Structures are given as structure tokens and as C-alpha cells.
Amino acid sequence: MMDGDKCILQLRGVRPFLSNKFDITSHKRYKELSDYDKKNVFDVETYLEHRLKLRADEEFELIEVEESTKDTEDAGDRGIAEG
8 A cells, every 4th residue: 555645646758656745735825726715716617608798888890700511511621629
């Protein structure tokens, strides 16, 4: 059985090796982690739902793009991710 303060690290390009675990509470920016305070949790759903809010007096340029199913099929054939 392995000690609780040890871990096996797997990094690309090197063989797995035994290492000491890092105590995150000793890091100078530990207070920014959700482990320190739950208010620091990053909510990916809220982030992805963010919408740009324009003021009524702000000017903007609207560009409309139409996409056909042929365009998306062609993109898939070329390995381009849809998004």
C-alpha cells in the first residue's frame, strides 16, 4: 500500500514515477480555490450562458450568416469542428 503523502505522476514523454503530494494549503493563492471557499466555484453553465448586453444608445453592426446543411457536411469532411 502507498503512503498517503505519495502519488504516482504520469506525464507525457516520461515513465510514471513516485512523487510527494503537494500541500495546496501552503500555496500563496490557495484562498482563490473552491477548496478554501465555496464562493470560488467556477460555474461553467453560467459562463456559457453569458450574453452580451448592449445599452439602448450603443451602435453595433449586425452580420447575418446563413449556413446550409451542405456547408456543415463539407466542414465535417475537411475535419473542421462545428460550433
